[in-house]
Amino acid sequence: MIDKRVRSVAEALSGIHDGATVLVGGFGAVGQANILIEGLIEHGARDLTVVANNAGYGRVGLARLLEVGRVRKLICSFPRIVGSTIFETLYKAGRIELELVPQGTLAERMRAASAGIPAFFTATGAGTQLAEGKETREIDGRTYVLEQALPGDVAIVEAWRADRWGNLTYRSSGRNFNPVMAAAGKLTVVQTQHMVELGEIDPETVVTPGIFVDRVLHVPYGDPTG
Amino acid sequence: MIDKRVRSVAEALSGIHDGATVLVGGFGAVGQANILIEGLIEHGARDLTVVANNAGYGRVGLARLLEVGRVRKLICSFPRIVGSTIFETLYKAGRIELELVPQGTLAERMRAASAGIPAFFTATGAGTQLAEGKETREIDGRTYVLEQALPGDVAIVEAWRADRWGNLTYRSSGRNFNPVMAAAGKLTVVQTQHMVELGEIDPETVVTPGIFVDRVLHVPYGDPTG
Amino acid sequence: MSQQFTPLTRPQMAGQVAEAIPSGWYVNLGIGIPTLVADQVPAGREVIFHSENGILGMGPAPAAGAIDPWLINAGKQHITLRTGGSFFHHADSFAMIRGGHLDLCVLGAFEVAENGDIANWATSVQDTAPAVGGAMDLAVGAKRLWVVMEHQTKDGRPRIVKRCSYPLTAMAAVSRIYTNLAVIDVTPEGLRVAGMIDGLDFAELQNRTEAELIRA
Amino acid sequence: MSQQFTPLTRPQMAGQVAEAIPSGWYVNLGIGIPTLVADQVPAGREVIFHSENGILGMGPAPAAGAIDPWLINAGKQHITLRTGGSFFHHADSFAMIRGGHLDLCVLGAFEVAENGDIANWATSVQDTAPAVGGAMDLAVGAKRLWVVMEHQTKDGRPRIVKRCSYPLTAMAAVSRIYTNLAVIDVTPEGLRVAGMIDGLDFAELQNRTEAELIRA
Numbered sequence: 001m002i003d004k005r006v007r008s009v010a011e012a013l014s015g016i017h018d019g020a021t022v023l024v025g026g027f028g029a030v031g032q033a034n035i036l037i038e039g040l041i042e043h044g045a046r047d048l049t050v051v052a053n054n055a056g057y058g059r060v061g062l063a064r065l066l067e068v069g070r071v072r073k074l075i076c077s078f079p080r081i082v083g084s085t086i087f088e089t090l091y092k093a094g095r096i097e098l099e100l101v102p103q104g105t106l107a108e109r110m111r112a113a114s115a116g117i118p119a120f121f122t123a124t125g126a127g128t129q130l131a132e133g134k135e136t137r138e139i140d141g142r143t144y145v146l147e148q149a150l151p152g153d154v155a156i157v158e159a160w161r162a163d164r165w166g167n168l169t170y171r172s173s174g175r176n177f178n179p180v181m182a183a184a185g186k187l188t189v190v191q192t193q194h195m196v197e198l199g200e201i202d203p204e205t206v207v208t209p210g211i212f213v214d215r216v217l218h219v220p221y222g223d224p225t226g
Numbered sequence: 227m228i229d230k231r232v233r234s235v236a237e238a239l240s241g242i243h244d245g246a247t248v249l250v251g252g253f254g255a256v257g258q259a260n261i262l263i264e265g266l267i268e269h270g271a272r273d274l275t276v277v278a279n280n281a282g283y284g285r286v287g288l289a290r291l292l293e294v295g296r297v298r299k300l301i302c303s304f305p306r307i308v309g310s311t312i313f314e315t316l317y318k319a320g321r322i323e324l325e326l327v328p329q330g331t332l333a334e335r336m337r338a339a340s341a342g343i344p345a346f347f348t349a350t351g352a353g354t355q356l357a358e359g360k361e362t363r364e365i366d367g368r369t370y371v372l373e374q375a376l377p378g379d380v381a382i383v384e385a386w387r388a389d390r391w392g393n394l395t396y397r398s399s400g401r402n403f404n405p406v407m408a409a410a411g412k413l414t415v416v417q418t419q420h421m422v423e424l425g426e427i428d429p430e431t432v433v434t435p436g437i438f439v440d441r442v443l444h445v446p447y448g449d450p451t452g
Numbered sequence: 453m454s455q456q457f458t459p460l461t462r463p464q465m466a467g468q469v470a471e472a473i474p475s476g477w478y479v480n481l482g483i484g485i486p487t488l489v490a491d492q493v494p495a496g497r498e499v500i501f502h503s504e505n506g507i508l509g510m511g512p513a514p515a516a517g518a519i520d521p522w523l524i525n526a527g528k529q530h531i532t533l534r535t536g537g538s539f540f541h542h543a544d545s546f547a548m549i550r551g552g553h554l555d556l557c558v559l560g561a562f563e564v565a566e567n568g569d570i571a572n573w574a575t576s577v578q579d580t581a582p583a584v585g586g587a588m589d590l591a592v593g594a595k596r597l598w599v600v601m602e603h604q605t606k607d608g609r610p611r612i613v614k615r616c617s618y619p620l621t622a623m624a625a626v627s628r629i630y631t632n633l634a635v636i637d638v639t640p641e642g643l644r645v646a647g648m649i650d651g652l653d654f655a656e657l658q659n660r661t662e663a664e665l666i667r668a
Numbered sequence: 669m670s671q672q673f674t675p676l677t678r679p680q681m682a683g684q685v686a687e688a689i690p691s692g693w694y695v696n697l698g699i700g701i702p703t704l705v706a707d708q709v710p711a712g713r714e715v716i717f718h719s720e721n722g723i724l725g726m727g728p729a730p731a732a733g734a735i736d737p738w739l740i741n742a743g744k745q746h747i748t749l750r751t752g753g754s755f756f757h758h759a760d761s762f763a764m765i766r767g768g769h770l771d772l773c774v775l776g777a778f779e780v781a782e783n784g785d786i787a788n789w790a791t792s793v794q795d796t797a798p799a800v801g802g803a804m805d806l807a808v809g810a811k812r813l814w815v816v817m818e819h820q821t822k823d824g825r826p827r828i829v830k831r832c833s834y835p836l837t838a839m840a841a842v843s844r845i846y847t848n849l850a851v852i853d854v855t856p857e858g859l860r861v862a863g864m865i866d867g868l869d870f871a872e873l874q875n876r877t878e879a880e881l882i883r884a
Contacts, residue, residue: 002692002714027505027542028528030521053542080583100582103504104546104589108341111543115334116766116809118365120346123592124550127623130584139344143623165716165725165752169430172522172539176505179541183763199751204395205431206754207541209724211694211716211769223521228476228498253721253758254744256737279758306799326798329720330762330805337759342550342593349808350766353839356800369839391500391509391536398738398755402721405757409547425535432538433757435508437478437500437553449737 004166004216005195009039012189012217016045016154019072023110023152023181024052024062029224031174033158033191034061036217041065047072051110051152053103053177055079055087066090075150077103100130105147107180113151114183114212121146155185159208159216162192163199166213167206174224175207183212190216230392230442231421235265238415238443242271242380245298249336249378249407250278250288255450257400259384259417260287262443267291273298277336277378279329279403281305281313292316301376303329326356331373333406339377340409340438347372381411385434385442388418389425392439393432400450401433409438416442457651459632465600467492469558469630473499477555478548480504480590482572483527484560485600500534502554504586506545509537526586549586549593557594559587561601561626563616566663568626568638570599571618584621591622603631603660610662612636612643633657642666673867675848681816683708685774685846689715693771694764696720696806698788699743700776701816716750718770720802722761725753742802765802765809773810775803777817777842779832782879784842784854786815787834800837807838819847819876826878828852828859849873858882 006012013036016022022040026032038061040048048071055076056063063086065071074096079087090096101109102124112120121144125131135146157178160171168190170178182188195218232238239262242248248266252258264287266274274297281302282289289312291297300322305313316322327335328350338346347370351357361372383404386397394416396404408414421444460468466488473479473493480502481489491512493499501510504526511532514520525531548554561572570591573584591597604610612629628646629636634657635647644666648657658665676684682704689695689709696718697705707728709715717726720742727748730736741747764770777788786807789800807813820826828845844862845852850873851863860882864873874881 001712002716027526028524030524078583078585098582100584102584102588103542103586104550104593107542107546108343108550111763112346114767114769115763116768117334117346117348118368118370120338120343122343122550124589126592128588128620130588142344144344163752167752167754170539170541172430172520172533173503173505173507173524174522175539175541177542180543183767183769201754202431203725203749203754204398205428206756209754209756209764210752211718211724211764225521227496228500253742254740256740304799304801324798326800328800328804329758329802330766330809333758333762334766337547340551340553341547342552348766350805352808354804354836356804389536393536393538396755398736398749399719399721399723399740400738401755401757403758406759409551409553427538429509429533429538432540435538435540435548436536437502437508437548451737 003164004210004213005164006215006217009035009217010043012036012215013039013043015187016040016043018045019047020045020153021049021051023155023185024050025155025157025176025178025181027053027173027176029057031158031170031176031178032061032224033156035219035221036156036189036191037061038064040070041068046070049073049075051075051150053077053106059086063087066096071096073097073099075099075101077101077106102130107177109147109150110180110184113149114180118149119146150184152181152185153187155181155188157182157188157190159190159192161194161196161201162190162216163196163201165198166190166210166216167201168192168208168213169201169205170207179208182208188213191219192216193220229390230436230439231390232441232443235261235443236269238262238441239265239269241413242266242269244271245273246271246379247275247277249381249411250276251381251383251402251404251407253279253399253402255283257384257396257402257404258287258450259382261445261447262382262415262417263287264290266296267294272296275299275301277301277376279303279332285312289313292322297322299323299325301325301327301332303327303332328356333403335373335376336406336410339375340406344375345372376410378407378411379413381407381414383408383414383416385416385418387420387422387427388416388442389422389427391424392416392436392442393427394418394434394439395427395431396433405434408434414439417445418442419446457649460649463488465630465632468635469598469600473556475499478502478553480549480554480557480594482557482559482587482590486558486560487527489558502548504545504549506540506542507533507537509534546586546589549589552593552595554594556596556598557590558598558600559590561599561611562618563611563613564599564626564629565613565616566643568624569616570597570621570626571616572621574619587621591625596627597625598628598630599626600630603633610660613662633660636665644668673865676865679704681846681848684851685814685816689772691715694718694769696765696770696773696810698773698775698803698806702774702776703743705774718764720761720765722756722758723749723753725750762802762805765805768809768811770810772812772814773806774814774816775806777815777827778834779827779829780815780842780845781829781832782859784840785832786813786837786842787832788837790835803837807841812843813841814844814846815842816846819849826876829878849876852881860884
């Protein structure tokens with residue numbers, strides 16, 4: 001019987017290696033699998049590359065992981081939000097590397113990775129500092145930048161509902177990067193608010209089909225704060 | 227007030243010009259907007275390029291449109307199915323041009339068009355006759371083909387439910403190419419089984435957001451046959 | 453000879469933009485003054501607002517006590533969803549943006565150049581942790597890009613320039629500029645003044661503008 | 669010296685494939701003999717079948733009178749959906765295929781070459797309206813590509829060849845071949861025989877195979 005449910009944070013995160021690229025879902029404080037993200041501290045993996053839209057806020061979740069020095073590099077569109085003081089301190093001290101990526105290019109690079117597309121052209125960033133050193137091409141009179149797929153060794157996502165096959169739904173703006181990252185992770189680990197029986201999720205409304213999911217941990221933590 | 231509902235096939239199809247590229251949803255007999263497709267005959271547009279997975283079946287819908295000679299070129303992955311005799315006859319007589327495209331590349335080329343991506347690399351077709359003349363590139367030791375976006379002047383899709391903003395859901399395997407084409411058409415025209423009030427479709431379960439839709443015609447024809 | 457004119461306030465600037473948006477448009481609003489546009493769309497006019505984090509049909513801020521903690525916009529503010537709204541993921545959201553499906557994006561800016569170049573994401577890449585968000589995608593992707601900003605900086609330097617001095621967000625992307633002094637269209641011939649506030653004359657407007665302006 | 673052996677029937681070939689699929693795999697089955705695999709997965713073993721037209725969790729054919737006219741598979745046959753199944757659109761479906769998310773694809777073929785090249789979509793591009801469907805995407809995309817086919821053509825020509833004579837579906841894609849005579853792994857060293865039917869010896873198998881085989 002296929003059963004992707006795991007019973008502990010340790011089980012959910014087992015096998016993540018030093019130097020891994022970790023895709024971390026969420027946008028602002030909504031849709032972040034903070035229990036799993038903070039679980040990486042106990043887990044012990046070092047030298048991580050983290051892909052996330054923001055650099056965390058306050059001292060929880062991703063911000064906490066940064067604070068304890070486990071992240072070598074952040075690939076990110078908007079590290080500077082209210083409360084992202086930990087990242088800013090590390091960055092100014094030269095203790096973390098930053099690859100700044102336009103938000104849509106970030107999403108599309110992961111979508112490409114999930115879809116077997118190694119590279120694609122986009123107009124985003126053409127003629128800007130963020131395209132420096134990248135291949136460009138004129139197509140029908142417009143300049144496009146060639147962007148590379150961005151796969152994750154691990155994706156850490158938050159869902160609203162999950163079943164034992166790993167089918168997922170999300171809640172409201174908690175969807176954000178989570179389905180994109182779930183599909184782009186070689187190992188996809190889910191923190192879900194609700195664990196439901198197989199068949200409870202209408203086949204028409206599954207957002208992430210279980211094929212993209214490896215492990216599901218039930219964490220009914222309630223509403224996001226911050 | 228935004229109201230994308232139209233009252234007739236003629237209104238739904240108005241403005242489609244000779245020589246247009248028309249994306250036609252459906253897979254097999256399921257999810258084909260046959261009333262709109264056949265409406266193109268009355269409408270009168272000629273010299274069309276049609277993009278569809280199949281070449282129609284029997285003498286209805288797309289097959290009928292082919293039969294009356296309105297289609298100059300078919301871009302298609304699988305024209306040869308049981309009952310596709312009209313296409314085969316035209317093709318053997320040299321009266322229709324065929325661009326054969328692998329099914330996934332066909333879907334992805336339209337998805338690229340909808341997403342502002344003019345070209346992307348894929349391994350599909352590398353080293354085969356279908357990649358002849360196309361740019362290729364070695365990436366990490368594997369050969370990829372550069373494929374171009376495939377936009378439509380018009381997309382003709384079938385939905386299960388629609389509202390006045392053009393939000394759509396589909397039914398079962400009737401989903402297929404329909405959402406991909408809805409997003410890739412400059413003008414997207416929908417034939418829907420059910421017309422519902424705004425708000426009746428749960429925001430979490432909208433498959434095609436109304437931004438991709440221009441016109442919606444209510445055609446409660448029942449179940450697909452064939 | 454000092455002229456008698458009162459520059460528009462930020463809400464007034466936003467109001468001008470709101471007046472110009474027709475019913476039925478799909479619109480993304482950047483942070484800052486653009487965010488103020490949503491509240492000033494005339495009653496009864498249906499404009500559908502998009503948020504980068506996967507929302508169409510974004511509505512106004514919730515009443516106190518009626519906050520849905522799961523529903524925020526790209527500026528991380530709590531919002532509401534209008535009847536008919538929908539949720540989708542980030543790749544689909546930016547496919548809408550990049551694919552030219554938005555009728556309009558309204559952004560703030562540090563500078564706009566006479567060819568429509570826009571600089572709005574960084575004053576320098578060196579001095580602090582830079583952040584770009586969705587600005588570059590929005591600037592190249594929407595059918596129209598309008599900028600709304602103060603005509604000059606606080607210390608009186610022009611923001612409408614011959615060539616941007618700050619790092620670019622996008623090349624030749626802006627189609628119209630709303631400032632506290634004027635409305636200016638970016639055309640193939642150059643910057644054409646479509647309107648000025650009462651009491652301001654063209655010479656004075658040009659005086660506050662580095663790039664050359666064309667009379668309407 | 670004629671040998672005593674009985675080539676496998678098509679259901680037997682499919683049964684061999686079904687036996688080799690572990691629980692939990694995501695699998696796409698091509699038309700022809702591969703389609704027969706689904707019915708022979710041992711009871712209690714959960715294998716999730718994918719169909720190109722946007723289905724995961726494809727179940728067996730419906731009982732007569734219980735047909736859902738909206739639910740067909742890539743071969744346009746009416747099917748059922750298992751509890752836990754899901755629907756998605758074609759671009760997402762082929763993202764699953766192309767992105768390496770399927771553990772296995774099983775296809776029929778006209779020919780397989782010793783380097784794993786597969787030819788299964790056309791005997792000639794010239795003579796009739798060609799059709800490719802999803803074969804090229806499946807062949808390059810799945811983690812493993814197994815071919816199941818008769819070992820020789822009806823007129824006795826070998827299908828396992830040094831180099832395909834028919835138009836290619838994909839280069840160096842096949843990892844294992846199931847025929848009515850043997851199971852053969854495509855390895856960096858060449859074609860390694862993993863099993864033969866009772867009564868057949870290696871020399872006779874080689875005799876019916878153009879490419880060179882390696883004894884297990």
